[in-house]
Amino acid sequence: MFFHIVLERNMQLHPRHFGRNLRDNLVSKLMKDVEGTCSGKHGFVVAITGIENVGKGLIRDGTGFVTFPVKYQCVVFRPFKGEILEAVVTMVNKMGFFAEAGPVQIFVSNHLIPDDMEFQSGDMPNYTTSDGSIKIQKDSEVRLKIIGTRVDATEIFCIGTIKDDFLGVINDPTA
């Protein structure tokens, strides 16, 4: 799920960036550092939408670096258990398939794939129904439900299922 929240970070700036464009430099540095990262607590930071305020800079002892506490607004993405997402299949395996929903990777084990879908290996391994009507292969779009998340310090990983109603393939690239 997406959230728009205010986060805070201490940015260190090298003296070479001081001058007229100090603030701009600070903001661009912030964006470079933060966008695309993930924190276990907030989730993935998708984009920074604005700077709320920049505090007074503190000159570090020994080096000339200056630390600014910056408050900024950003869009974050965090998956939750029980959430339903659309994802794109990236890899199909005998044990299940991997899908990506933006920055987060989701694994659906074969145990949670409907019983009527069998694995078929080949150069394009896929899961397919007995009558061949539904196929899950690389790059198919799939709607799945998250049943578990694993949150590390800088990484989030999910387990999903397509065994419930209204879940499964949405869009088949080959069809």
Next chain:
Amino acid sequence: MSIEPFNRLVKLAARAFYDDYTTKGDNQQKIGRSDNRGMAVVILDALTRRQWVREEDLAKDLKIHTKQLRRTLRFFEEEKLVTRDHRKETAKGAKLYTAAVAATTEVHHGKEGDDKVKLHTHSYCCLDYAQIYDVVRYRLQRMRKKLRDESEGKNTIQEYVCPNCGRRYNALDALRLVSMEDEFFHCENCNGELVAESDKLSVPEGGDADDNARRRRREKIKDMLQKMDTQLKPLIEQLNLVKDIPIPEFGNLLAWEARASAAGRAGNGSNSNDPSKSSQGYGGVPLLYLGETKVEVAFSGVDGKEEDAKSVSAGVGLKVLPPWMIKQGMNLTEEQRGEVKQESKMDGSSSSGFSDDKKTVSEDDEKKSLQDEYARAYYAAILEQQAALEAANKQQEVLETSDLNGPYESSPQRQVGMKFKREDNEGDDDVDWEEAPLGGESSNWVFVLAKKTVALSVLVLSEKEVPLLASNETSESYRVHDLNEEAKATPEDEDDDIDWEEG
């Protein structure tokens, strides 16, 4: 003693969950005789009746092998039902304080330096009620969750097991397990192929996509859920009853021992050997179990051990005091003087008399002193009338002494019996006999009732001059136990042609 609902909870839980626990391995044969399933229930039940108990003692009580017991207790410890404490102690007979000290200070000294002091590790165990309550609830919750998950079409996280090293993985670990070469997950240690763990409760029917199969599975699970609810209903009810009651807490082994020994010591005032006697490390507790002639005082620190308070039973009876132990003024009963106990009836009546006395000791004291003087004068008169009116006097004395003695109705009868043997000095015997019981009323209580300080004061105050054993000589059965007793110089004595015997 722990509160009854908790014990009931433990018993129900034991029978619900552990009744098929066996100490034999899975491969061993369980023949009829050697099959010990249900051992766990027996042990848990035994533990509900005890608090902190040494494992060897428990094994002895239950008549099972120490090793089996230990295995079971280890299992319980893992299940969080029981807390155990292992500590080094000197062998049997060690004093509690040594044990406590040794446990807290350097044990090396004892072990290496001193030959005689060998420190063995003793293990103690006790039921942990707080944990039991939580553990049982958690177990029930997990059971229900599992069944619900299964019935809801498996929104469960897949588990993988490595057949080589047995390492378990979760589907959440899948990312780091995926291998490039082939399509299986590989173990991190041994690179073996992981096997998915199949459905535990409802057996999957081989990829059967039939709706029927699924429905059957769901029904099976619903059945299981229902059965579980009905069979576990008493346990769940007991849990609800118990949740509002404060949990009995025995504390850590040392704290409990300290409390128990303090309580024991308070209950048995003169018995200062409690800690050393308790080779079992219970302090005064084993005495509680014997429940004999001890008065249990409700000590402030102790929880509820002294509920069965103040019942003094003279069941065991009092020790016969050797002559050298008897000092002047000691209030002794005939028993303590080593006299024969005639009939149980007598004892019964005297003991019942005793228990009445307990409450009215203080009042009786005054009466006694008056009675003593009265008796003395009376007996003096009797002596004069020995020869002629023995029989009649005796009866009168009996009556009067019975009045005087109050509770001691039995004693005159006794004396009557004894006096019948001799015709000579029955009157004399009376004199001495009466003194003893009157004086000796509260002696027993001194040793048993620490609480009754009144009794103590009585002992101190009652330094009456026990009138001489003027007539000791006569009855062979009569012995002088009080060496301090002096013969009264009465004129009548000189006239006696009885030989005085100082015992």
